[in-house]
Amino acid sequence: MIAFALIPFLMALAVTSPAQAQWSFDAQAGLRQDSNLDNARADDILSDNAFAATVAATQTTFFDRGDSLSWGGLAATESYARFPGLNNLALGGFAAFRHKIGLGAYAPWLRAGWSSSRLSYVNNVRDGWLHRADFAAGKRLDERWSVSANYRFEAHSATTQAQAEPGVSGDAFSGHAQTLILGTEYAAGAGLLLSAGGFARHGDVVSIGRDDDRVLAAAKAAANDGVFGADRYAYRLVGTSCGLAFGLGVALGPRSRLTLDVQRQVTHAAGDNNYAKGIETLTWIGSF
Amino acid sequence: MKSFTTRVGSYFVATLLLAAPLSASLAGELHALVRDQKGQPVVDAVVLAMPTDRRLIEAPKPTRNIVDQINKEFLPYVKPVYVGSLVHFPNKDNVRHHVYSFSPAKKFELPLYEGAAAPPVLFDKPGVVVLGCNIHDWMIGYIYVADTPYFAKTGSDGLAAIRALPAGEYVVRVWHPDMEGTEQATMKQLTLGADVVTTEQLLSLKPTFHIPRQSGSHGAGYH
Ligand SMILES: [Cu+2]
Numbered sequence: 334m335i336a337f338a339l340i341p342f343l344m345a346l347a348v349t350s351p352a353q354a355q356w357s358f359d360a361q362a363g364l365r366q367d368s369n370l371d372n373a374r375a376d377d378i379l380s381d382n383a384f385a386a387t388v389a390a391t392q393t394t395f396f397d398r399g400d401s402l403s404w405g406g407l408a409a410t411e412s413y414a415r416f417p418g419l420n421n422l423a424l425g426g427f428a429a430f431r432h433k434i435g436l437g438a439y440a441p442w443l444r445a446g447w448s449s450s451r452l453s454y455v456n457n458v459r460d461g462w463l464h465r466a467d468f469a470a471g472k473r474l475d476e477r478w479s480v481s482a483n484y485r486f487e488a489h490s491a492t493t494q495a496q497a498e499p500g501v502s503g504d505a506f507s508g509h510a511q512t513l514i515l516g517t518e519y520a521a522g523a524g525l526l527l528s529a530g531g532f533a534r535h536g537d538v539v540s541i542g543r544d545d546d547r548v549l550a551a552a553k554a555a556a557n558d559g560v561f562g563a564d565r566y567a568y569r570l571v572g573t574s575c576g577l578a579f580g581l582g583v584a585l586g587p588r589s590r591l592t593l594d595v596q597r598q599v600t601h602a603a604g605d606n607n608y609a610k611g612i613e614t615l616t617w618i619g620s621f
Numbered sequence: 622m623k624s625f626t627t628r629v630g631s632y633f634v635a636t637l638l639l640a641a642p643l644s645a646s647l648a649g650e651l652h653a654l655v656r657d658q659k660g661q662p663v664v665d666a667v668v669l670a671m672p673t674d675r676r677l678i679e680a681p682k683p684t685r686n687i688v689d690q691i692n693k694e695f696l697p698y699v700k701p702v703y704v705g706s707l708v709h710f711p712n713k714d715n716v717r718h719h720v721y722s723f724s725p726a727k728k729f730e731l732p733l734y735e736g737a738a739a740p741p742v743l744f745d746k747p748g749v750v751v752l753g754c755n756i757h758d759w760m761i762g763y764i765y766v767a768d769t770p771y772f773a774k775t776g777s778d779g780l781a782a783i784r785a786l787p788a789g790e791y792v793v794r795v796w797h798p799d800m801e802g803t804e805q806a807t808m809k810q811l812t813l814g815a816d817v818v819t820t821e822q823l824l825s826l827k828p829t830f831h832i833p834r835q836s837g838s839h840g841a842g843y844h
Contacts, residue, residue, distance in 0.1 A: 395717060396733075
């Protein structure tokens with residue numbers, strides 16, 4: 334909602350600014366494999382593959398010192414092979430301001446961004462808004478290497494709340510979290526980009542499992558979850574995740590590339606609900 | 622026809638071939654072939670001829686020097702100009718560029734502009750000027766500001782021809798953005814008369830890498 338409220342303001346800013354704006358369009362389509370889709374422990378672990386696609390339109394306005402303001406809208410969809418209840422559509426807006434400290438390709442940069450998306454799931458207890466604010470800084474070290482750090486705060490507010498356990502909130506899908514990401518990119522060739530990064534996330538996680546009093550006692554909220562089976566509950570727990578990610582990007586032409594990302598993470602959540610997962614993503618990205 | 626080979630350090634081998642006079646005109650011509658360590662022709666090398674007697678330097682005919690920006694690249698990639706020249710930087714793209722250089726030979730900045738809005742830049746000191754764009758990190762180009770009006774740039778065949786050279790003694794040298802070693806190491810003495818002199822230069826090029834166009838750090842402001 335806030336992002337949509339921002340858009341007319343940003344449009345007005347772009348129109349009144351002497352700087353010229355340019356539109357760009359991005360499309361992504363890919364497959365994602367999640368080894369532990371339900372953030373569960375041992376016996377409850379369920380994996381799935383999803384098809385994901387995103388289209389985004391971005392307007393970028395450059396200012397004299399190399400600063401830029403970009404904003405736009407996006408539509409994203411996910412479609413799951415085993416758990417179609419998770420199929421969803423996200424419609425959102427985003428805006429970011431990027432400031433360059435100095436001139437040239439090696440000048441450090443700072444970025445502050447905001448995005449808001451409306452999420453609509455087949456399993457509509459998950460429906461709601463996802464808001465994200467992020468602050469990033471980065472620098473290109475040489476022709477091949479660049480580094481960046483990103484702090485992100487995200488808040489998910491689910492609209493439908495069904496109380497499953499007396500005295501425990503049913504609002505399992507709302508929550509917030511903060512994430513710190515440190516990353517580096519290495520251009521191995523003109524069309525070959527490698528990336529590596531580490532992240533730490535602290536905040537609410539949704540873990541799905543069978544009825545478990547110990548987990549319920551630690552949970553901030555719990556709800557019946559029809560997606561993974563009638564005997565499964567969604568627990569909102571406070572947890573800390575740490576992970577590593579590695580990426581490989583291959584240019585297919587001047588306007589498109591293929592990326593392969595591999596991520597491994599472990600989470601320590603309240604109620605001793607600790608779990609691990611791996612995510613692999615193969616994505617085609619086109620820019621127009 | 623005679624030939625001899627000189628070796629300067631490990632980087633530079635030059636072969637000089639003296640061709641038969643073509644005409645009786647007073648101005649000579651220097652044809653240079655520049656090849657790399659694998660024997661391949663080198664494109665975008667600047668071959669320069671400096672007369673030992675500086676009085677032989679004649680003011681060149683005024684020319685309009687242009688470095689275009691087309692498809693978010695500088696064109697030409699290497700532009701040699703005589704010291705004191707003005708260079709125009711027209712933008713033929715439908716996005717704006719912000720051309721700059723940090724090079725000691727010319728520090729300048731043409732903030733965001735489109736079309737032919739940027740004023741020409743005067744290059745008044747000899748040396749190499751590396752061009753960049755503050756918006757498009759991958760854009761790179763070179764202006765070689767020559768201390769002699771007698772220069773030419775090699776084409777894809779590695780050949781450069783310097784015409785209308787007054788007869789006399791010259792020091793010929795070569796510069797390339799990727800060359801290993803110095804220009805000084807390529808220097809050699811030639812005598813030019815009213816004929817065509819052909820010289821062959823071997824440059825050792827080091828592998829260079831430019832910032833790729835598709836590097837995520839300039840990406841969109843979402844996700
Ligand atoms: Cu540019």
